[in-house]
Amino acid sequence: MDILILVVIIAVVAVAAISGLVVSTRRPKPPQAPPPKGRGGATAAPPEPRVGDDAATPVDEERRTIEDVTLPGGPAPQAPPVPEVEVPEPGAGRMIRLRARLARSQNTLGRGLLTLLSREHLDEDTWEEIEDTLLSADIGVAPTQELVERLRERVRVLGTRTPDDLRALLREELLAQIGTDLDRVVHTEGGVSTEGEERPAVILVVGVNGTGKTTTTGKLARVLVADGKSVVLGAADTFRAAAADQLQTWGERVGARTVRGPEGGDPASVAFDAVKEGITAGADVVLVDTAGRLHTKTGLMDELGKVKRVVEKHGPVNEVLLVLDATTGQNGLVQARVFGEVVDITGIALTKLDGTAKGGIVVAVQRELGVPVKLVGLGEGPDDLAPFEPEAFVDALLS
Numbered sequence: 540m541d542i543l544i545l546v547v548i549i550a551v552v553a554v555a556a557i558s559g560l561v562v563s564t565r566r567p568k569p570p571q572a573p574p575p576k577g578r579g580g581a582t583a584a585p586p587e588p589r590v591g592d593d594a595a596t597p598v599d600e601e602r603r604t605i606e607d608v609t610l611p612g613g614p615a616p617q618a619p620p621v622p623e624v625e626v627p628e629p630g631a632g633r634m635i636r637l638r639a640r641l642a643r644s645q646n647t648l649g650r651g652l653l654t655l656l657s658r659e660h661l662d663e664d665t666w667e668e669i670e671d672t673l674l675s676a677d678i679g680v681a682p683t684q685e686l687v688e689r690l691r692e693r694v695r696v697l698g699t700r701t702p703d704d705l706r707a708l709l710r711e712e713l714l715a716q717i718g719t720d721l722d723r724v725v726h727t728e729g730g731v732s733t734e735g736e737e738r739p740a741v742i743l744v745v746g747v748n749g750t751g752k753t754t755t756t757g758k759l760a761r762v763l764v765a766d767g768k769s770v771v772l773g774a775a776d777t778f779r780a781a782a783a784d785q786l787q788t789w790g791e792r793v794g795a796r797t798v799r800g801p802e803g804g805d806p807a808s809v810a811f812d813a814v815k816e817g818i819t820a821g822a823d824v825v826l827v828d829t830a831g832r833l834h835t836k837t838g839l840m841d842e843l844g845k846v847k848r849v850v851e852k853h854g855p856v857n858e859v860l861l862v863l864d865a866t867t868g869q870n871g872l873v874q875a876r877v878f879g880e881v882v883d884i885t886g887i888a889l890t891k892l893d894g895t896a897k898g899g900i901v902v903a904v905q906r907e908l909g910v911p912v913k914l915v916g917l918g919e920g921p922d923d924l925a926p927f928e929p930e931a932f933v934d935a936l937l938s
């Protein structure tokens with residue numbers, strides 16, 4: 540009997556011992572802190588385990604809001620970013636604001652002329668130097684000769700020449716060459732479509748490759764939006780999808796919708812659809828960006844003519860802006876002539892004036908085409924396009 544009792548007791552103790560062992564092996568281990576790098580590699584005794592020590596974040600840490608918690612399985616899904624609509628600078632007075640940039644690139648012409656005219660003896664050599672200075676600024680042969688003749692005459696009449704007299708004289712003569720009474724307004728008055736609906740103004744932007752058409756279209760959209768107009772963009776450069784993306788990015792920044800077509804599609808059809816969208820949306824202005832084309836490629840020039848004709852099914856185009864890169868000099872004049880033959884150019888946007896001292900091209904190109912420079916590009920920034928103001932231009936030249 541005693542032996543039996545002893546066996547039962549031993550069995551109970553053995554079962555208890557085994558179950559305790561099992562439980563202890565199942566309990567998760569608290570995370571192992573790296574051993575402190577004590578002197579001589581000695582390790583401190585591990586602290587007593589506490590509740591919550593095995594959690595990723597200690598329970599006694601400051602409570603976090605629900606937004607801060609990263610859900611298991613990766614970062615929380617992000618809402619698609621809403622493009623921020625910017626408030627562009629108004630167009631008026633931009634040329635004055637950008638005057639410093641203009642002065643930096645252009646005033647070698649003004650300073651050069653003033654220095655030469657201030658010489659005590661204005662001999663033939665000096666007049667030749669004056670002529671060369673004007674020619675090297677791309678003013679063109681005929682305007683240079685005219686200007687030199689007038690300056691000679693007026694300097695002779697003037698007699699003594701103070702720097703202020705010379706500056707005033709030069710200002711007047713340069714302004715006369717540039718023209719102060721040309722219509723430089725970018726026309727944005729809508730009209731009535733051929734279907735009798737109200738329709739937006741339509742502006743076609745044309746030019747050879749890389750002159751700055753898309754950039755100028757985007758910048759002009761900003762000027763118009765700043766002036767309170769609603770704008771639709773037409774991506775009629777269908778050669779590359781990237782061209783439409785580029786324009787769309789400009790549009791999104793100011794909340795202007797971009798109408799685009801399939802890559803390699805018919806540009807005339809995209810331009811037509813853009814104007815249709817402008818009519819439907821009740822927009823004020825539709826700006827149509829076209830692909831860069833060499834004026835020497837007849838097929839491409841014919842295509843441009845077609846874009847204009849197709850758009851005009853809705854009603855007349857208000858403006859055809861030829862974008863010219865000021866750094867290309869005299870070659871720009873040849874481009875202007877050929878584009879003018881295919882589509883009636885109504886205004887010139889002269890870009891990259893910040894990158895050349897040859898601002899005289901303003902005079903030359905107006906002469907060549909008989910149309911005014913309406914816009915000038917003075918940098919790559921979104922608001923670096925200014926309505927052209929002759930007085931501000933000449934003042935920057937002579938500053």
Ligand SMILES: Nc1nc2c(ncn2[C@@H]2O[C@H](COP(=O)(O)OP(=O)(O)OP(=O)(O)O)[C@@H](O)[C@H]2O)c(=O)[nH]1
Binds near residue numbers: 752755891915916919
């Ligand atoms: N410095 C300066 N750069 C300019 C100006 N206007 C345009 N650019 C730059 O010129 C480059 C060409 O501009 P785009 O607008 O892509 O030219 P594009 O005529 O549309 O070119 P294609 O569509 O390929 O024919 C870009 O790097 C512009 O930032 C300007 O006034 N000043």
Ligand SMILES: [Mg+2]
Binds near residue numbers: 752753754776782830
């Ligand atoms: Mg382009």
